Amino acid sequence: MKRNLPQLKRTSNHNFETESALALAEMIRASLEKHARISVALSGGSTPLPIYKLIGAMGLDWHRIDFFLVDERCVPSHSPDSNFGNIAKVLFNAIDAAAYPMVQEELSFEQCAVQYEQLIKEKVRMSKGFPCFDIVVLGMGLDGHTASLFPGSPALSNATDWVVLNPVQTQATDRITMTFPLLENAEKLVLLIKGEPKRRLLEDAHKLDLPISKLLAKLELILN
Numbered sequence: 001m002k003r004n005l006p007q008l009k010r011t012s013n014h015n016f017e018t019e020s021a022l023a024l025a026e027m028i029r030a031s032l033e034k035h036a037r038i039s040v041a042l043s044g045g046s047t048p049l050p051i052y053k054l055i056g057a058m059g060l061d062w063h064r065i066d067f068f069l070v071d072e073r074c075v076p077s078h079s080p081d082s083n084f085g086n087i088a089k090v091l092f093n094a095i096d097a098a099a100y101p102m103v104q105e106e107l108s109f110e111q112c113a114v115q116y117e118q119l120i121k122e123k124v125r126m127s128k129g130f131p132c133f134d135i136v137v138l139g140m141g142l143d144g145h146t147a148s149l150f151p152g153s154p155a156l157s158n159a160t161d162w163v164v165l166n167p168v169q170t171q172a173t174d175r176i177t178m179t180f181p182l183l184e185n186a187e188k189l190v191l192l193i194k195g196e197p198k199r200r201l202l203e204d205a206h207k208l209d210l211p212i213s214k215l216l217a218k219l220e221l222i223l224n
């Protein structure tokens with residue numbers, strides 16, 4: 001890895017999930033030593049699920065943690081595409097932490113985004129005018145998207161809202177996502193990526209204008 005990527009943690013191929021889970025658990029413990037209650041925002045996708053499952057068995061002070069989602073598909077929680085549903089299966093259902101879904105089925109998806117901002121306002125401490133999550137866990141796609149901030153999508157340029165409904169042409173769908181101001185304001189921003197193609201893309205990201213490029217200087221990386 002070249003410049004712009006501080007705090008790079010390389011894990012050996014066969015230990016990526018275990019070492020990532022241990023590092024994330026350590027980050028959570030350190031945050032719990034600093035604050036009576038902490039807020040952690042998790043991304044969906046497939047890479048982090050086995051890591052979340054491992055963390056769920058690590059006996060952390062779950063009752064002092066508020067879990068949020070970084071982004072969500074516009075589907076009900078029981079859908080196989082639901083980030084909240086998939087993370088609940090491997091983590092939330094196994095621990096006694098508060099965990100807040102982005103999608104409320106009785107609301108429109110626009111209202112879900114507004115409601116989530118209200119919830120964040122209530123639960124997450126503020127710093128520099130924006131909510132400050134203790135830990136935010138991100139993934140990245142091979143198009144350089146992170147959260148549901150996809151190339152060419154309108155949410156990329158939103159500098160005021162915290163959570164928005166983002167039409168994603170490349171996916172022919174809408175997503176609910178946290179915006180850059182929120183992600184950039186996190187105490188710890190962790191990117192979990194797996195595999196050579198994503199590693200190569202990340203190495204070049206500082207030369208490219210990708211969504212992930214905006215967060216490089218802030219990232220603490222755990223790669224395999």
Ligand code: 6PG
Pocket residue numbers: 043044045046047048070071072073083138139140141145146147148
């Ligand atoms: C989502 C995620 C998204 C994910 C990347 C990588 O809703 O899919 O939040 O940003 O982190 O798409 O996904 P994989 O880990 O499945 O490659």
